[in-house]
Amino acid sequence: MANEYRITDLAKAADVSVRNIRVYQDRGLLPPPKILGRTGWYSEEHLVRLKLISGMLDRGYTFATISELLHAAHHGMKVEQVLRGTPKSGRFRNFKRAATITITELRNSLGASDRTIALSQKLGLLTKDGAHYAIRNPEVLEGAEVLVKSGIEIDVLLDRWVRVQDDLADVAKSFVSIITDKYFNENLPNLGDKAIKEMAELIQTVRPMAHDIVETTFRKALDEQISKAIGEASTYFNASPSATRDAAEQAVEGQAVEGQAVEGQAVDDGPTDDKPEPDTGSAAE
Numbered sequence: 001m002a003n004e005y006r007i008t009d010l011a012k013a014a015d016v017s018v019r020n021i022r023v024y025q026d027r028g029l030l031p032p033p034k035i036l037g038r039t040g041w042y043s044e045e046h047l048v049r050l051k052l053i054s055g056m057l058d059r060g061y062t063f064a065t066i067s068e069l070l071h072a073a074h075h076g077m078k079v080e081q082v083l084r085g086t087p088k089s090g091r092f093r094n095f096k097r098a099a100t101i102t103i104t105e106l107r108n109s110l111g112a113s114d115r116t117i118a119l120s121q122k123l124g125l126l127t128k129d130g131a132h133y134a135i136r137n138p139e140v141l142e143g144a145e146v147l148v149k150s151g152i153e154i155d156v157l158l159d160r161w162v163r164v165q166d167d168l169a170d171v172a173k174s175f176v177s178i179i180t181d182k183y184f185n186e187n188l189p190n191l192g193d194k195a196i197k198e199m200a201e202l203i204q205t206v207r208p209m210a211h212d213i214v215e216t217t218f219r220k221a222l223d224e225q226i227s228k229a230i231g232e233a234s235t236y237f238n239a240s241p242s243a244t245r246d247a248a249e250q251a252v253e254g255q256a257v258e259g260q261a262v263e264g265q266a267v268d269d270g271p272t273d274d275k276p277e278p279d280t281g282s283a284a285e
Contacts, residue, residue, distance in 0.1 A: 003043065003044045004034075004041045004042065004043055005041070005042045005043075005046070005047070006039065006040070006041070006042075007021060007033070007040060007042065010042045010046060010047060010050070013047055014047055014050035014051055014054065015054070016050060016054060021050065024050070024053055025127075025134065026100070026129070026134060027063050027067065028067060028136060029049075029053055029063065029066055029067060029070065030046060030049055030050065030053070031045075031046065031049075031124075032124070032127045032134075032136075033046070049070075052070075053066060056069070100129055100132035100133060100134050100135065101126075101132060101133050101135055102131070102132055102133075103117070103131075103132075103133065106126075106133065109145055109148075110141070110144055110145060110148050110154050111148055111153065111154065112154060113155070115155065116154055116155055116158065117133070119155070119158045119162070120133075120158065121133075123158065123161055123162070123165065124136055124137075125137050125140060125141070125158075143157075144157055168214070171214060172210070175206055175210040176203075176206070178206055179199060179202050179203055179206060183195065183199050
């Protein structure tokens with residue numbers, strides 16, 4: 001496969017050990033590979049990310065700091081946006097450092113079925129890690145647990161996630177087409193270095209802009225739907241207009257505050273013992 005690597009080949013190309021690659025995955029710094037059959041395949045994106053992680057570790061950055069900075073870069077965020085969020089505590093966030101959860105814990109806390117676990121892996125919420133599952137998004141698991149305790153099955157959430165994923169794929173394509181419509185024509189094979197550089201710069205401009213547009217639009221739509229739902233509920237329970245208004249404002253304020261929080265833990269520049277082992281060659285796969 002062109003530009004794809006098995007884990008041992010990736011380790012050699014990035015000059016790190018196989019063990020460290022797995023450590024970075026457990027820490028959420030490196031995305032999981034694409035699984036074909038029983039083999040995980042890594043891309044050039046993984047190789048670039050690995051070299052970046054190695055460089056940052058060499059400069060003395062902690063795992064927590066690297067995680068925050070990679071998250072910020074992925075979403076086109078600025079440093080002040082990273083520092084704005086207040087770290088939260090939670091049961092599944094404690095799992096984030098341990099990185100894994102057992103199937104028994106999934107079934108007991110979330111009522112997870114085989115379908116639930118399979119769909120969670122497909123969506124990237126969980127990744128199989130030996131006899132355990134690596135948690136990729138502890139915030140979603142915490143929210144899912146609240147729903148389950150309220151009598152709402154987690155599969156309801158995951159099915160909505162699938163719909164959103166499909167819809168957002170179309171949204172992402174439409175934003176990318178802003179650039180491709182200009183450059184991807186009969187002249188594409190003959191593009192010079194200047195045009196390619198210009199295209200790359202435009203893509204980097206569109207990415208954070210698109211993220212902000214989608215986030216702002218969704219937050220507004222969600223606030224409107226929350227207010228509408230509370231308004232409809234008031235007609236059944238004869239709630240006073242002022243009580244309905246207060247409830248709607250409280251729900252919207254909660255959403256606004258949540259929107260300011262940065263996903264994951266806050267930047268940690270303090271001492272840490274979380275360092276990978278020195279690279280002395282790739283371990284057996």
